[in-house]
Amino acid sequence: MEGSDTYLIRPNHQHKFKPAIVKECIREIVRERLSGMQYDPEEVPELSRSLADCIKDKVKNSGFERYKLVVQVVIGEQRGQGVKMSSRCLWDSDTDSYAEDVFMNDSLFCVVAVFGSYYY
Amino acid sequence: MEEFNSGEEVVFNTDEASVSVKECIEGVIGGTDYNQSKVNQWTASIVEHSLTHLVKQGRPFKYIVNCTIMQKSGAGLHTANSCYWDTATDGSCTVRWENRTMYCVVSVFAVTL
Numbered sequence: 001m002e003g004s005d006t007y008l009i010r011p012n013h014q015h016k017f018k019p020a021i022v023k024e025c026i027r028e029i030v031r032e033r034l035s036g037m038q039y040d041p042e043e044v045p046e047l048s049r050s051l052a053d054c055i056k057d058k059v060k061n062s063g064f065e066r067y068k069l070v071v072q073v074v075i076g077e078q079r080g081q082g083v084k085m086s087s088r089c090l091w092d093s094d095t096d097s098y099a100e101d102v103f104m105n106d107s108l109f110c111v112v113a114v115f116g117s118y119y120y
Numbered sequence: 121m122e123e124f125n126s127g128e129e130v131v132f133n134t135d136e137a138s139v140s141v142k143e144c145i146e147g148v149i150g151g152t153d154y155n156q157s158k159v160n161q162w163t164a165s166i167v168e169h170s171l172t173h174l175v176k177q178g179r180p181f182k183y184i185v186n187c188t189i190m191q192k193s194g195a196g197l198h199t200a201n202s203c204y205w206d207t208a209t210d211g212s213c214t215v216r217w218e219n220r221t222m223y224c225v226v227s228v229f230a231v232t233l
Contacts, residue, residue: 076190084189
């Protein structure tokens with residue numbers, strides 16, 4: 001990680017991980033890529049991988065330097081089944097945070113979670 | 121005076137973590153059938169127990185543990201993740217478990233401080 005200010009152990013307000021902004025990023029990309037898509041077991045593995053990479057690049061370029069990112073994308077078929085997803089994190093709640101979004105249409109559902117961890 | 125970090129490279133041990141997580145899953149939902157009203161507390165308790173076991177290892181990591189439980193109905197499910205981190209020291213592991221009525225997928229991500 002280049003540049004000055006490597007002694008900072010807390011991000012200043014502009015550089016803090018803002019869940020609202022990241023949620024917007026996720027929403028745009030997911031809606032653009034998945035609206036009108038049908039669940040196709042051949043395509044979905046590639047689709048979920050490329051969605052994860054796309055979202056990671058977009059969030060990286062939104063100005064959260066000093067943050068390590070983990071992006072998780074889950075895509076499943078809609079057949080009336082029950083699904084539950086939950087997360088727990090052991091981190092510094094002053095500096096770290098997450099954002100998530102859920103997208104559903106008739107044939108599939110997609111959950112995206114982005115976790116940001118500050119690199120001291 | 122004992123030093124907390126001896127200055128060696130600490131790397132995330134995926135095998136140890138996946139064994140630990142598998143035990144947690146077995147302990148919580150091993151032998152049960154999918155039950156809509158209990159799913160909430162199952163996911164919460166799998167995630168909490170896994171996190172507690174990971175923390176007991178005493179390594180200098182921040183952890184993110186994610187658990188998904190899905191009823192078996194013939195539907196498909198795919199998970200993908202993309203991470204921006206230090207590939208030398210950080211890592212993740214995913215554990216898949218199933219029984220007659222449900223699938224359970226747990227992902228653990230560990231980033232160094």
